[in-house]
Amino acid sequence: MPTSFAQRKGRDGDAGVGRLSIRGPVTGGRGRPYSSSIVDLDEYGYCEAEYFVSGRAATFAPAPGTTLGVDGHWNVVATDGADFTTRILVRRPSAERFNGTVVVEFMQEYFGTERDTNFRWNAETLMREGFAWVGASLHHESVDATGGQEVEYQGMKLRPGPAMIEWDADRYARLRFPSSDLCYDVLSQIGRAVGPERDGAVDPLPGLEVHRVVAVGNTIAADRLQHYINGIHHRDSVFDGFLLQDVAESGVGLSGDVQSPAGLCLRTDINVPTIVLNTMTAAVQAVDQPEGPYLRFWEPAGSAHTTGAYMVRVAAATKRDLGVESPICPADYTNTFPLEYIAGAALVAVNRWAAEQHPAPSFARLVRTGQPPAASEEVDEHGNALGGLRSPWVDVPIARYDWRGECLGDAGRTYPFTADQLTGLYGEPANYHRAFEMQARGAQERGVLLAQDVQQAISIARKVTW
Structure with a gap:
């Protein structure tokens, strides 16, 4: 059986990880999973399947005599438990294309609905590189909450939901x-259930030899x-x-009556490869904290929380799943900095670090x-x-990229340079094309961009004229 990076680094504690009961693939209802x-x-030769996972999970609280410090070096203990049944959504390649790594996404909750946010950013990289992907539904609000008060977001009044049990009863x-407070323990259980030591009667990754x-x-x-x-990884080593x-400081806590301190840092003694990719929307207001031996902070200049291209995917999924037209800005009006390239490079960098010990x-x-x-x-x-x-995009610019703006999803703004500005900078388009390509090749060497994304970026840049 392959040995994972977490196993090689060893456990800091002796806490056990509960075992899940897995049922599926799930069918019926509307004929497809929510957030398919x-x-x-x-x-890309991938398939998608859904499974129900059931078990019992604990919540966590500070160990007696300790508090949740700003430095993130937490010592926590398991407290009350509860039974649960949630779902995992699996997207996997063939065994021949699988690269040995399962990416478990903590699915995003938006106003009582669920989204595969990270997959939408990184779909091309994930599938091009041969990752298996598992989406874990870990928020009560998007799994089985009902009702809820109307909320206001960016000037719009929104009714929460529908959660999954309402969308397809x-x-x-x-x-x-x-309770969403169960999420931490359930995340460990799901990670173990799809990892190198998986041994359930139902295998959500049939035929795949998982290494990481x-x-x-x-x-x-x-x-x-x-x-x-900060609190659970060092106990479970999953x-x-x-x-x-x-x-960002979104107000989530460790549990209902255990809130996190303001200005919270990520513990710097994390013992497995970790990258925090903060766009300018988050990075400008982020706590200034150091890196660690296995911790990196990437803050791409020019980036915004979302982009026009990403919001097009959001709008298409919202219309398909909820029948609602999203009032998004035109894609070229929002921030057009191609964050998906950087996010894909970050994912590959974490995996390479874990697989090859290449920081x-x-x-x-x-x-x-x-x-x-x-x-x-x-x-x-x-x-x-x-x-x-x-x-x-910022070292050979043709626009100003701002993370601020009025567009839905904090999608920022792009302010293109005029023809006179471009002429003053580059003279003629061919000079810009050469400068962009040289910078793009250099970014690939530094690990900022992946080879196939460099080729695509250069092809797009060559179409720029004035």
């Missing part, structure tokens, strides 16, 4: 996830993963790496003035951010 892939899986009638399991999550799910790393995108690169942090929540980025003569992870 909006990206074509057939093109026939398919999901048996789901029970009584990496956990990923965005925004609220990233905040939850931060809590998991995951071989982590990728967190846009960690991910460190990059400069954004140059900021002031302190959160009044901090702001410093900018160059073009209005683009200084410092941070550099890429050809």
